[in-house]
Amino acid sequence: MFGKKKILAGGLVALASAAVILAGCASQEKEDYALAYYTQMSAAELAEHLIFEKGGFNLDQPTQEGTTVRERQTQDDLNMVCSEYRNRPPADVAGQIVTEARASMKYPEYGLELGDWRRGAELAWSGFGFRVGHNVDNHERREVGGNCYNCHSMSEGRTGGSLGPSLVGYGKTRGDSLEVRRFVYEMMYNPHAYFPCTEMPRMGHNGLLSAEAMADIMAYLLHPESPVNR
């Protein structure tokens, strides 16, 4: 999918190169500033140029996933298209996104078992992991958290954010059927299968959470003894 996008992106690079050549001509005509070529680019081209060609980010800094910031800043097709539509994709694009997200799903070999809800509680609360730049998160010292409470209320005892819907009593109201487990798992793995261009991170697809961590968080949401459901 998004073949058109890739062609467009290629076109942008070509245009940017043309702009650089234009700027070269401009400087020969004694322009009073060297960055005139910025104005020859579209806003989107210039943004990419500022990130990747003009030292906008520390691109060579290593990341916890074993790549560099350059890869972090590079958009995949989903981020590119959702940014373009500012998270409100038209119906046909939304349909494509859902199809792609469905195809991306990977499931644990042992099936959709509930893990340890007590561990899940800690992971849902923890915001540790994947921060770079300054105060870099060392994944060898601490397990990566799920950041769930940043955006969701989940239990009465702890204050959660409100960017996402409240999940208080989630398992109590929905039960613990295989269908519910599948939905919860897929929402964590790649939520664009249900909500194209949702703000929620792809916790599984992006490699933020392991299968075990997702099983634990799923238990925290669905287990009857979990604070979520008491």
Place this chain on the structure above:
Amino acid sequence: MLKKALFALPLALAVGMPAHADMRENPADVLRHVINTLPDSVYLTQSEQNLMMMEDNPNLWTVEDGRELFYAERGPNNVSLETCDFGKGPGVLEGAYVEMPRFFADTGRVMDLESRLVHCMITIQGFAADDPAVRQRHGSNSDHMKLQSYITFQSNGLPWNPSLSHPLERAMRDAGEQLFYRRAGALDMSCQTCHEQEGKRIRASVLPSINQPAEWTKAISWPAFRVGHQNSRSTQHRVRGCYWQMRQGQIVAGSDASIALIAFWTDAARGQPAILPDMKR
């Protein structure tokens, strides 16, 4: 220290006294005015304690330190910053900050306050780029926070009005808009994730919306004293912190990417009065 505390506040308020008779010289008054235009904003009213403490904002002492520093003869060239042009002519500070970022013909670049200050410290005062006075950008005791606090205080209460007359200024603002909505990084986030809707929270913190100018002027009013940090923080520090939380890479302070983003977010508060210095959680 006590003596300083006793006279710093009234002096700080007097220094910034603008020519217009109707100007609000007290940042707390500016904030109260903004709140009165949007009394139901959960973001603007989330910390009653901070509102009460605004009159005694510790950053007002940083403003005073900055005033001394700005007029002091410093650096290898032993000169003050009085000949530095922040866009309205050499040494003109009143209202300069609310028109930044802007294009500067002498560098051919659009510059924000911090990068302009770096430029002047290097070219006028002769500091080396890696001198701590230039390099250290964070914390109330850094020269940067002192100078930025003093300079921005001269724009307190004035409406944000970043210049868009030069084509490069418009190009940078528009690129900044792209950056604002650009999703990337481990969490697939953009600035839009947290700053599109009113009244939403990350954990207990209420977030400002870019679509609500009365909220947005407080959001972008830096330097501000951050109560949680017990330090004054800058615009560039806020930008860096957001990218860190989003799990994107580290944006480079003073890069054109950072200045483009700041150009866009300042434009989004256009017409709203700047609250300088502000106080934040």
